[in-house]
Amino acid sequence: MIGLTLVTMIAEIAAGMITGSMALLADGWHMGTHAAALGITAFAYWYARSRSGDARFTFGSGKAASLGGFASAVSLAMVALLMAGESLHRLLNPQTIHFREAMAVAALGLAINLLSAWLLGGDHHGHDHGHSHGHGHGHGHGHGHGHGHDHGHAHHDHDDHHHDHHDHGVDHNLRAAFLHVMADAVTSVAAIIALAAGMWWGLGWLDPVMGLAGSLLIAVWSWGLLRQTARVLLDAEDTRELEQSIRRVAQESGYGAATHLHVWRVSPQGFACIIAVDHPGGEGLRAALESRLPQLAHVTVEASA
Numbered sequence: 001m002i003g004l005t006l007v008t009m010i011a012e013i014a015a016g017m018i019t020g021s022m023a024l025l026a027d028g029w030h031m032g033t034h035a036a037a038l039g040i041t042a043f044a045y046w047y048a049r050s051r052s053g054d055a056r057f058t059f060g061s062g063k064a065a066s067l068g069g070f071a072s073a074v075s076l077a078m079v080a081l082l083m084a085g086e087s088l089h090r091l092l093n094p095q096t097i098h099f100r101e102a103m104a105v106a107a108l109g110l111a112i113n114l115l116s117a118w119l120l121g122g123d124h125h126g127h128d129h130g131h132s133h134g135h136g137h138g139h140g141h142g143h144g145h146g147h148g149h150d151h152g153h154a155h156h157d158h159d160d161h162h163h164d165h166h167d168h169g170v171d172h173n174l175r176a177a178f179l180h181v182m183a184d185a186v187t188s189v190a191a192i193i194a195l196a197a198g199m200w201w202g203l204g205w206l207d208p209v210m211g212l213a214g215s216l217l218i219a220v221w222s223w224g225l226l227r228q229t230a231r232v233l234l235d236a237e238d239t240r241e242l243e244q245s246i247r248r249v250a251q252e253s254g255y256g257a258a259t260h261l262h263v264w265r266v267s268p269q270g271f272a273c274i275i276a277v278d279h280p281g282g283e284g285l286r287a288a289l290e291s292r293l294p295q296l297a298h299v300t301v302e303a304s305a
Contacts, residue, residue, distance in 0.1 A: 001116045001177070002042065005035040005184075008112045015105045027109065030187065033079050034180045037072045041177040044068025059298055062267020063233065069172030070229035073222050076179060080219040083187070087211030097207065099199035103192055110188035116181045120174065171268040172229045179225060183218045190214045235264040239271065245293055246273060253288040255279045260302070270297030278304050 282301030
């Protein structure tokens with residue numbers, strides 16, 4: 001996808017220089033910013049995979065995906081701001097546009113974006129490279145600690161009576177890449193509509209107006225992604241549904257009500273859990289939680305002596 005984006009960027013910039021179209025030049029550099037954002041996405045996956053066995057990452061390197069998504073969301077916001085500024089400039093200072101040439105290259109850009117979206121569509125759930133191994137151990141004074149396996153796929157709780165929707169993990173890094181591609185597609189569609197209106201009906205002012213509309217849509221996408229990734233990075237995600245499932249498993253396993261419970265995301269599909277119960281022995285509860293709620297990548301049980 002990075003290669004496709006770079007090729008399209010070069011084609012648009014070259015066409016813009018040949019035809020004298022500022023619209024094509026602007027869109028070409030716009031494609032360049034998305035190539036950089038896709039580079040951030042690829043780097044985040046490489047970093048998570050290469051650090052998966054690094055002991056310095058207490059709960060694995062899975063959050064690198066959310067960090068990559070946050071960085072991409074910031075760049076998406078910058079693109080929206082630049083698009084809005086350029087559109088306002090063109091609205092106040094109309095420029096001559098070579099409609100036919102610009103439409104042809106915009107159509108090429110749209111085709112590349114649709115191809116990129118199709119490539120991304122083959123992996124909606126993404127990959128989790130943040131955990132490479134699992135282990136569990138218990139202490140004689142009543143504390144049982146366990147770290148389960150996170151195999152890199154969205155997990156589902158197949159308990160006959162309960163289902164936890166938190167097992168449908170969202171890979172914010174992959175979503176950020178998809179939003180960048182869709183932002184390019186929206187820009188291309190808006191450009192084609194505006195160029196067609198300008199060529200056939202003389203409505204050249206639609207070009208900057210469509211640019212403003214596209215920048216607003218991209219800004220909304222960016223804000224949503226920033227909020228989602230920030231919550232993960234700050235451990236402020238809503239995990240109440242998963243917490244209810246954990247408390248239910250503790251009750252049904254004979255350990256009673258949890259006195260303390262902390263749950264937070266450590267990877268796109270994995271969560272960590274610390275639970276305290278007023279019951280001797282914690283290995284049984286840890287095993288029950290890992291068995292019935294496989295989205296728990298790390299489980300620590302604090303049991304009374």
